[in-house]
Amino acid sequence: MKRRLLLVSNSTLHVGRYLQHCKQQIQDFFWKVRKRILFVPYVLHDRDTYTKTARDKFKTLGYEVDSVHETPDPVDAVRKAEGILLVTEIRKRVLEDGIPYMGSSAGTNVSTISINTTNDMPVVYTPTFAAIGLVPFNINPHNLDPDPSSKHMGETREQRIIQYHEEPDTPCVLGLREGSMLLVEGNNATLLGCTKARLFQRGTQTTGYEPGSDLSFLRTDAQ
Amino acid sequence: MKRRLLLVSNSTLHVGRYLQHCKQQIQDFFWKVRKRILFVPYVLHDRDTYTKTARDKFKTLGYEVDSVHETPDPVDAVRKAEGILLVTEIRKRVLEDGIPYMGSSAGTNVSTISINTTNDMPVVYTPTFAAIGLVPFNINPHNLDPDPSSKHMGETREQRIIQYHEEPDTPCVLGLREGSMLLVEGNNATLLGCTKARLFQRGTQTTGYEPGSDLSFLRTDAQ
Numbered sequence: 117m118k119r120r121l122l123l124v125s126n127s128t129l130h131v132g133r134y135l136q137h138c139k140q141q142i143q144d145f146f147w148k149v150r151k152r153i154l155f156v157p158y159v160l161h162d163r164d165t166y167t168k169t170a171r172d173k174f175k176t177l178g179y180e181v182d183s184v185h186e187t188p189d190p191v192d193a194v195r196k197a198e199g200i201l202l203v204t205e206i207r208k209r210v211l212e213d214g215i216p217y218m219g220s221s222a223g224t225n226v227s228t229i230s231i232n233t234t235n236d237m238p239v240v241y242t243p244t245f246a247a248i249g250l251v252p253f254n255i256n257p258h259n260l261d262p263d264p265s266s267k268h269m270g271e272t273r274e275q276r277i278i279q280y281h282e283e284p285d286t287p288c289v290l291g292l293r294e295g296s297m298l299l300v301e302g303n304n305a306t307l308l309g310c311t312k313a314r315l316f317q318r319g320t321q322t323t324g325y326e327p328g329s330d331l332s333f334l335r336t337d338a339q
Numbered sequence: 340m341k342r343r344l345l346l347v348s349n350s351t352l353h354v355g356r357y358l359q360h361c362k363q364q365i366q367d368f369f370w371k372v373r374k375r376i377l378f379v380p381y382v383l384h385d386r387d388t389y390t391k392t393a394r395d396k397f398k399t400l401g402y403e404v405d406s407v408h409e410t411p412d413p414v415d416a417v418r419k420a421e422g423i424l425l426v427t428e429i430r431k432r433v434l435e436d437g438i439p440y441m442g443s444s445a446g447t448n449v450s451t452i453s454i455n456t457t458n459d460m461p462v463v464y465t466p467t468f469a470a471i472g473l474v475p476f477n478i479n480p481h482n483l484d485p486d487p488s489s490k491h492m493g494e495t496r497e498q499r500i501i502q503y504h505e506e507p508d509t510p511c512v513l514g515l516r517e518g519s520m521l522l523v524e525g526n527n528a529t530l531l532g533c534t535k536a537r538l539f540q541r542g543t544q545t546t547g548y549e550p551g552s553d554l555s556f557l558r559t560d561a562q
Contacts, residue, residue, distance in 0.1 A: 130490035161505035231461070235493055237479075238454070238461045238468065239503035245464045256460075258493040267353035269517055270481040271459055280462035282384035294492055 118214030120145070121250055121300035123224040125257040125292035125309070135173050135220070138297055141308055143177055145216060145299070155183045156202070159222035207248050217250060221257045224292070228254045232280055233289050235273070251300060252287065253334050254280075259291030259314065274322070281318040289316040290334070298331065305331040341437030343368070344473055344523035346447040348480040348515035348532070358396050358443070361520055364531055366400055368439060368522070378406045379425070382445035430471050440473060444480045447515070451477045455503055456512050458496070474523060475510065476557050477503075482514030482537065497545070504541040512539040513557070521554065528554040 122138075122145040129137040146153070155170050157163040167183040174181045184202065209215040219227045225234045226247045233256040262272045271279070277289050291314040292298065298313075299306045307313050307329045315323045315331075325331065345361075345368040352360045369376070378393050380386040390406040397404045407425065432438040442450045448457045449470045456479040485495045494502070500512050515521065518534040530536050530552045538546045538554075548554065 126492050128492050130492060161502065232464070233460055233462070235460060237456055237458060237496075237499040237503065239456070239499055240506060241455070241468045245461065258491070260491055260493065268481070268483055269349050269351050269353060270483065273460075276460040276462055279384065280460065283463060 117211065117302050119211050119250060119300060119302060120214060120216040121210070121227060122216070122218040122297060123227055123251075123255060123292070123300070124218070124220035124297040125224065125259065125311075126294045127220045129295055134169055137295055138220075138309065139177070141297060141299070142218065145218060146177075146179065151178065152180045152182055153218075155181045156223070157183055157185055203248050207250065210248075210250055224255050224257045227251065229287050230254060232286075233277060251305075251334070254287050254289045255298070256289050256291045256316075259293045259296075261293075274316070277316045281316065286318055288318065288334070290314075290331070291316060296327070303332060303335050305334055307331055340434065340525050342434050342473060342523060342525060343437060343439040344433070344450060345439070345441040345520060346450055346474075346478060346515070346523070347441070347443035347520040348447065348482065348534075349517045350443045352518055357392055360518055361443075361532065362400065364520060364522070365441065368441060369400075369402065374401065375403050375405055376441075378404045379446070380406055380408055426471050430473065433471075433473055447478050447480045450474065452510050453477060455509075456500060474528075474557070477510050477512045478521070479512050479514045479539075482516045482519075484516075497539075500539045504539065509541055511541065511557070513537075513554070514539060519550070526555060526558050528557055530554055 122141060124138050128134050135142065153174055155167060157166040157170070160166045163183065163185040167181065167185065171181040206217070210217045217227060222234070225231050227250045228247050229249055229252065230245045230247050232245050233254045235256070235258055256273060256277060260273050262274065273291065277291070280286055280289065290298065293311040293313060295311040296307065296309040296313050299308050307325050307327055309327055312327065313325045315325065345364060347361050351357050358365065376397055378390060380389040380393070383389045386406065386408040390404065390408065394404040429440070433440045440450060445457065448454050450473045451470050452472055452475065453468045453470050455468050456477045458479070458481055479496060479500060483496050485497065496514065500514070503509055503512065513521065514537040516534040516536065519530065519532040519536050522529045522531050530548050530550055532550055535550065536548045538548065
């Protein structure tokens with residue numbers, strides 16, 4: 117399998133600028149790749165501004181950014197492509213052609229089995245929660261530990277993931293705290309970054325992993 | 340319109356037991372109602388335990404609780420009912436027959452236009468986000484103010500609601516902080532409880548409201 121993925125928890129850390137905390141990993145990851153990167157900005161409403169942010173950042177790293185939302189296709193075609201063709205095409209190019217895929221936050225969510233373990237409100241309806249499936253498990257980016265001093269009674273991330281695992285046949289969920297990222301190369305997976313990650317498995321105790329951990333065993337949690 | 344609704348932000352406050360903070364409002368609300376209350380426990384996986392919690396609590400207030408999940412219908416029928424018949428039937432009984440409806444947290448979400456402004460992860464796929472529509476606006480229960488000391492970079496509730504309002508034709512969203520609830524009687528709506536609420540409107544500044552505020556104008560935010 118040719119797959120090469122860099123799945124980042126979050127684009128911006130509390131102290132730092134856009135993609136600054138994973139700049140080194142991005143440079144290592146895209147090294148020797150041709151100089152053009154395709155950017156998918158659909159997570160935000162203002163796609164022009166978001167594309168400019170990404171374009172400016174990647175320019176400082178030596179890459180040109182093309183955004184799918186700037187293609188000459190009419191809006192309808194882009195919308196259809198977004199739901200069907202784009203997902204299939206991304207999957208094909210990443211898994212068969214070995215084109216490197218980097219996601220951060222929402223881009224990490226959509227690379228997994230499903231978007232059931234994204235955070236916050238489902239403010240836009242999607243006809244399916246199925247995702248691109250570049251890895252055979254789910255990820256919860258921006259994973260957050262409960263604040264012991266909080267008086268808020270809403271469910272914690274851990275409680276929601278446990279509820280997710282109350283459903284049958286749900287894959288394990290890798291909780292990537294902010295500052296954390298997963299590098300996947302073929303069948304090897306390594307935890308990178310400055311924070312630890314947590315692995316939530318259905319019916320099993322949650323396990324913590326330090327940066328540098330080999331998480332290649334996750335490939336056996338097959339679909 | 341006969342509608343009578345009590346829409347509570349949350350079932351349990353940090354200090355206190357299940358439904359304790361809104362006990363008085365529940366007693367005022369169900370006063371003179373027949374002694375049986377129909378409980379819909381589908382928000383949690385363990386419906387027996389959740390029903391027992393509600394049943395025990397309402398017993399101390401003088402009410403018997405029937406849970407829809409205990410009906411003799413087979414599972415499939417209940418599942419279908421949950422999605423179609425139950426919603427239609429609840430809507431009919433509340434709006435036409437004047438049966439009082441009380442919701443808390445998820446029960447508040449499903450009483451509104453849609454569940455787009457529920458919190459946290461969409462851990463279970465639903466074929467529609469449309470809700471029962473007992474009021475012509477949305478509610479965000481457990482509404483939470485940003486913590487100025489937090490270093491977490493995930494979106495705040497306010498940011499998500501603003502993203503919701505980037506979509507066309509989205510209704511206003513009443514943010515009910517924990518401890519807050521909305522009493523709707525016919526065309527009158529009053530904010531009750533111990534915390535303030537925030538009203539998010541598309542293209543307009545957010546407005547805060549004190550407990551006791553008359554929010555009857557929300558009925559004019561018609562679809």
